[in-house]
Amino acid sequence: xxxxxxxxxxxxxxxxxxxxxxxxxxxxxxxxxxxxxxxxxxxxxxxxxxxxxxxxxxxxxxxxxxxxxxxxxxxxxxxxxxxxxxxxxxxxxxxxxxxxxxxxxxxxxxxxxxxxxxxxxxxxxxxxxxxxxxxxxxxxxxxxxxxxxxxxxxxxxxxxxxxxxxxxxxxxxxxxxxxxxxxxxxxxxxxxxxxxxxxxxxxxxxxxxxxxxxxxxxxxxxxxxxxxxxxxxxxxxxxxxxxxxxxxxxxxxxxxxxxxxxxxxxxxxxxxxxxxxxxxxxxxxxxxxxxxxxxxxxxxxxxxxxxxxxxxxxxxxxxxxxxxxxxxxxxxxxxxxxxxxxxxxxxxxxxxxxxxxxxxxxxxxxxxxxxxxxxxxxxxxxxxxxxxxxxxxxxxxxxxxxxxxxxx
Amino acid sequence: xxxxxxxxxxxxxxxxxxxxxxxxxxxxxxxxxxxxxxxxxxxxxxxxxxxxxxxxxxxxxxxxxxxxxxxxxxxxxxxxxxxxxxxxxxxxxxxxxxxxxxxxxxxxxxxxxxxxxxxxxxxxxxxxxxxxxxxxxxxxxxxxxxxxxxxxxxxxxxxxxxxxxxxxxxxxxxxxxxxxxxxxxxxx
Numbered sequence: 001x002x003x004x005x006x007x008x009x010x011x012x013x014x015x016x017x018x019x020x021x022x023x024x025x026x027x028x029x030x031x032x033x034x035x036x037x038x039x040x041x042x043x044x045x046x047x048x049x050x051x052x053x054x055x056x057x058x059x060x061x062x063x064x065x066x067x068x069x070x071x072x073x074x075x076x077x078x079x080x081x082x083x084x085x086x087x088x089x090x091x092x093x094x095x096x097x098x099x100x101x102x103x104x105x106x107x108x109x110x111x112x113x114x115x116x117x118x119x120x121x122x123x124x125x126x127x128x129x130x131x132x133x134x135x136x137x138x139x140x141x142x143x144x145x146x147x148x149x150x151x152x153x154x155x156x157x158x159x160x161x162x163x164x165x166x167x168x169x170x171x172x173x174x175x176x177x178x179x180x181x182x183x184x185x186x187x188x189x190x191x192x193x194x195x196x197x198x199x200x201x202x203x204x205x206x207x208x209x210x211x212x213x214x215x216x217x218x219x220x221x222x223x224x225x226x227x228x229x230x231x232x233x234x235x236x237x238x239x240x241x242x243x244x245x246x247x248x249x250x251x252x253x254x255x256x257x258x259x260x261x262x263x264x265x266x267x268x269x270x271x272x273x274x275x276x277x278x279x280x281x282x283x284x285x286x287x288x289x290x291x292x293x294x295x296x297x298x299x300x301x302x303x304x305x306x307x308x309x310x311x312x313x314x315x316x317x318x319x320x321x322x323x324x325x326x327x328x329x330x331x332x333x334x335x336x337x338x339x340x341x342x343x344x345x346x347x348x349x350x351x352x353x354x355x356x357x358x359x360x361x362x363x364x365x366x367x368x369x370x371x372x373x374x375x376x377x378x379x380x381x382x383x384x385x386x387x388x389x390x391x392x393x394x395x396x397x398x399x400x401x402x403x404x405x406x407x408x
Numbered sequence: 409x410x411x412x413x414x415x416x417x418x419x420x421x422x423x424x425x426x427x428x429x430x431x432x433x434x435x436x437x438x439x440x441x442x443x444x445x446x447x448x449x450x451x452x453x454x455x456x457x458x459x460x461x462x463x464x465x466x467x468x469x470x471x472x473x474x475x476x477x478x479x480x481x482x483x484x485x486x487x488x489x490x491x492x493x494x495x496x497x498x499x500x501x502x503x504x505x506x507x508x509x510x511x512x513x514x515x516x517x518x519x520x521x522x523x524x525x526x527x528x529x530x531x532x533x534x535x536x537x538x539x540x541x542x543x544x545x546x547x548x549x550x551x552x553x554x555x556x557x558x559x560x561x562x563x564x565x566x567x568x569x570x571x572x573x574x575x576x577x578x579x580x581x582x583x584x585x586x587x588x589x590x591x592x593x594x595x596x
Contacts, residue, residue, distance in 0.1 A: 081530060085537030092449070093544040136536070376526065 005152055008233070012157040015226045019164040019219050023047055026168060026215040030175045033208030037200065051167040058163045063115040063123055063155075070113075072103035072125040079368050080104065083131060086140050087124055090147040093241045100124045100150065106366045110134070110255045112275040114146035115155050122150045128369075132362035133258065134251050141238055141248030142275055148237025154230045161223050168219040172212040179209065231294050232303075236316035236330060239304060243311040243343045249304035252276065256297040299323060312340040375403050432568045439556040443577055446549035447495070450580065453541045454489070454502060460538065461486050461509075464531045468512075471522040478515055482508045495578040503582045506539070546580050553577045 024044055031043015058065075077084040087102050096119050103125035105111075110130035116122035124146050126139075134142065149155055239245035255276045277294040306319035317330040364374070364384075371387030379399040393402045465479055472478075485505040492498040513532075522528055557576050560569040568574075 081537070082533050085533065085540070089537060089540040089544055092541055092548065095548060140540075 029211045033204045054163045072105045114149045128365045137247035138251035144241040145238035148234040245304040245307045443552045446552045449545045
């Protein structure tokens with residue numbers, strides 16, 4: 001486990017260093033283009049300052065910003081006991097020092113993410129659509145996948161790398177827009193300069209424009225490389241924690257075939273944090289592997305289903321090699337552990353028809369999150385009492401019985 | 409003069425041995441506390457299962473009039489499990505309790521009205537969660553016991569362990585075939 005975390009750390013630091021180089025070079029080139037050849041250091045300083053400020057903000061309150069932006073609401077055990085139990089089970093299996101906070105997102109698209117700086121202060125958020133569609137084993141698989149992200153310290157690295165990507169994108173955008181809108185005025189000023197300086201300046205501006213266009217793409221490719229590998233590792237960790245790869249595979253299958261529209265609150269920078277790529281409709285077809293934050297779902301499923309011998313990292317690595325014919329994703333140090341047996345499923349036969357939960361039930365999950373109460377009348381009708389309803393009696397609209405609403 | 413040097417050397421060696429010994433001793437105490445802590449975590453979940461059972465039986469009784477034996481075997485297994493003291497006793501009686509519960513859950517399949525009862529479903533979810541937590545914390549406990557027992561038996565820590573009477577701990581091995589697989593609670 002610790003070797004795995006350490007290897008992860010080294011790879012992440014390497015990738016982030018490359019992104020930092022991209023960011024600083026971009027800053028220097030833009031500085032030279034705007035101010036002149038002596039402005040390189042100035043631009044570099046600006047780039048570093050932007051990055052530093054964004055990093056500090058994200059480290060101090062990045063998880064809260066992300067959760068708020070996704071419309072996630074923190075819930076207690078009463079709101080969704082099953083989700084809460086499953087998170088606690090995985091917390092015990094992972095040996096996490098503290099119980100993560102549990103959030104539900106009001107969205108019919110099935111997805112989930114984890115966030116937080118450290119295992120001590122982590123949060124796990126799932127959408128109402130996920131809760132409505134998955135059975136207990138599948139939910140356990142998804143939560144275990146997110147728990148592995150927490151355990152591998154992925155959240156911290158993905159956040160930091162996302163900030164770096166954001167800084168690069170921000171600088172490029174500001175420069176390109178100022179070039180576009182300011183091109184008229186600045187041309188005049190350049191021509192009144194001395195001839196030689198003008199020539200050099202034009203070359204610099206051309207280089208800067210090229211850099212401003214290319215740098216975000218490069219940073220994005222690095223970012224994607226980092227996040228794809230982590231998804232495989234989190235799948236391996238999830239299978240290991242639950243000792244039941246089929247649960248995770250079946251959850252991925254349901255998510256891939258889900259008819260709900262894509263997640264409304266996702267953004268390209270937050271995409272790698274999700275369990276499955278939130279932009280599946282638009283992106284998954286045709287585009288190459290390089291531009292995706294997540295490995296293809298069908299491949300993830302085939303690897304998990306290929307784990308026949310056991311649920312350890314070694315079994316995952318073997319299945320991975322068999323399916324992709326690629327080199328190993330799991331660091332060698334994690335392959336020496338003891339074999340882990342696969343256990344039996346609990347939720348009965350798995351399949352799309354095993355959880356016949358309807359859209360209105362997903363709505364009920366959200367009502368419960370928002371403080372609604374439910375009263376079941378003797379005639380079988382379920383009354384949904386809004387949170388601001390005053391205590392007193394309410395009449396059942398079907399059978400006219402009077403039901404007591406207790407004050408809270 | 410030679411005597412003084414010899415004395416100093418002997419004192420130095422003794423000091424070194426003492427420092428190493430203290431380090432080993434502290435390590436042993438640390439891993440014994442880990443074992444105790446892991447056991448406490450299992451204990452919390454076992455107690456929770458004991459607390460859930462009366463509610464479950466009460467809710468089910470109204471629907472299952474002709475299953476006296478099933479209820480009796482659960483109640484008996486529960487009181488046996490609550491009285492168990494040593495780790496092996498607890499493992500044995502909890503295994504029997506898990507067996508009784510899984511038989512009960514199989515019988516529940518014949519009562520669709522009970523399976524539709526919201527209260528019962530909630531209790532069933534709690535029971536499944538508790539069974540899983542027991543299974544996962546058992547894993548953790550056995551890992552800690554293995555680590556601790558290895559320390560007690562291996563040189564040089566076995567010397568310190570022998571001096572201060574650190575005793576081996578039992579693994580929490582479940583006794584029934586059913587429990588060895590997975591808690592068989594069906595809620596499809």
